[in-house]
Amino acid sequence: MRIKNKEIISLKRKLKLSGVKGLALDIDETLSFTIGFLIEKLIEKMGNPENLTVKEIARKYRHTDNIPYWQNNEAKKVVDEFNKSADSFRDLPLIENSNKIIQEINKIIPIVAYITVRSSVAFNETKFWLKKHDFPEAQIVTRPKNIERKMGNKWKAKVLEYLYPQVVGIVDDNPGLTKYFGKKYKGVIYLYDQTETERKDINVIPCENWEIVAKKVKECKI
């Protein structure tokens, strides 16, 4: 997968010229509780077969693709509607105190990009949401139209490999992302909301919560 996207190429060039090295952030399930919002919608329309709370469902399945009783056309419609209606992205709940901690991290190492598998349809709403919660201003990189959503992790890993060393790593909740880095990747993946990783050959640091992310970022800088 070669990086042809002009936006990403120009981001690298811009960072290189300014000599800035920084960190990237994922958005869904790292900064915003997107799946929670979506689960609420699914419960509304489809009922709650296991009688779990939204948080319990999110923790058990992590992604709506993994929820066995919501793999039918009716549920797919709810998910598709959500992804298409950019407005939904304005009201997403914030995860813990992620914004406060990122402001702290930003003083140690600058946040230089938000890299998300969201499509560009939600670009303005994503920008609005980040500003609303006082996240540092940085370029938002969305998944290009020619990359299918299920290829999102692979795309993101390749973007991060390309952007290294100007982008020294990412905070991301998705263990699936770690699969796609080559063995030579020297960046750091702070795996948010995880306690372990299968990748021992590259620099993956599982971080149970945002406090631990901040602590690990500080340690890396020393």
Ligand SMILES: [Mg+2]
């Ligand atoms: Mg995520």
